[in-house]
Amino acid sequence: MADLDVSAFRVVVVDDQVTNVEFLTALLERDGFRNVVGVSDPRRALDAVVAEDADLVLLDLMMPHVDGYEVLRGLRHASPGDRFLPVLVMTADATPEARRRALELGATDFLTKPVNVLEATLRIRNLLRTRHLQRECDRLERALAEALGRGARAPDDADADGPVQVP
Numbered sequence: 821m822a823d824l825d826v827s828a829f830r831v832v833v834v835d836d837q838v839t840n841v842e843f844l845t846a847l848l849e850r851d852g853f854r855n856v857v858g859v860s861d862p863r864r865a866l867d868a869v870v871a872e873d874a875d876l877v878l879l880d881l882m883m884p885h886v887d888g889y890e891v892l893r894g895l896r897h898a899s900p901g902d903r904f905l906p907v908l909v910m911t912a913d914a915t916p917e918a919r920r921r922a923l924e925l926g927a928t929d930f931l932t933k934p935v936n937v938l939e940a941t942l943r944i945r946n947l948l949r950t951r952h953l954q955r956e957c958d959r960l961e962r963a964l965a966e967a968l969g970r971g972a973r974a975p976d977d978a979d980a981d982g983p984v985q986v987p
Contacts, residue, residue, distance in 0.1 A: 829948050830855040830872045834865040834891060835880040835910075844878055844910075851941060862886040866894045874905065875951050876944065879927070881911040881918060892925040904954040906947035910935055 831853055833844045841858035848856045859868045862883040869877055877895065881888035888909060899905050906928040911918060914932040922930055929943050 824945060824949055824952065826852045826945070826948060827854045829853065829875040829951070831857070831876045831878065831944075832865070832869050832872055832874045833858045833878045834862060834868075834883075834888070835878075836860055836862060836883040837880070840880065847937060847941070848944070862888070862891055865891045866898060869895060869905075870898060876947055877905065877907045878944075879907055879909050881909060881913055881922060889921060889925055892922065892927060896926045904951060906951055908940075908943060908947060910940070 831848055833841050833848075833856065835841050835844070835858075838860045841860050845856045845858050855872070857868055857872050857874075859865050862880075863886050865877075865879075865886070868874075879888050879891060888911065892907065895905065895907065907926065908929045908931065909922045909927045910931045910933060911922075912933040919930050928947060931940055931943065
């Protein structure tokens with residue numbers, strides 16, 4: 821996992837400051853990401869996350885019209901309860917209240933601006949490793965359920981004392 825291939829991961833960057841969106845997009849692309857979508861109008865954030873089937877959301881909190889807290893609420897309502905969608909909040913609001921509130925609403929991690937590029941890159945990769953592992957667990961769970969379902973429908977002439985063949 822140390823050499824996580826990030827090229828296929830889908831990342832949505834949400835920040836009302838276009839320069840921040842451009843900076844984070846360039847940073848991610850420099851790091852090998854190929855599927856990065858930037859959103860500078862927070863009213864479009866939820867639609868973008870759903871449309872892109874995002875693997876990670878980088879989210880500012882202090883935005884006009886719809887703040888990051890509202891986006892977090894929307895993301896948690898739009899995502900199935902068993903789907904792990906990491907959200908890394910990146911905000912200039914360094915207060916303990918902002919951190920607590922964002923994490924309570926489902927943010928996975930929290931960084932304050934100005935962002936340390938190395939720390940942000942490491943946290944993004946850590947969150948995506950977790951996302952990758954969760955997808956792998958989901959895939960194995962589906963395969964097991966399918967295999968068990970086939971085992972329950974074994975042909976009548978199967979040896980009742982023999983092992984069930986699981987692919």
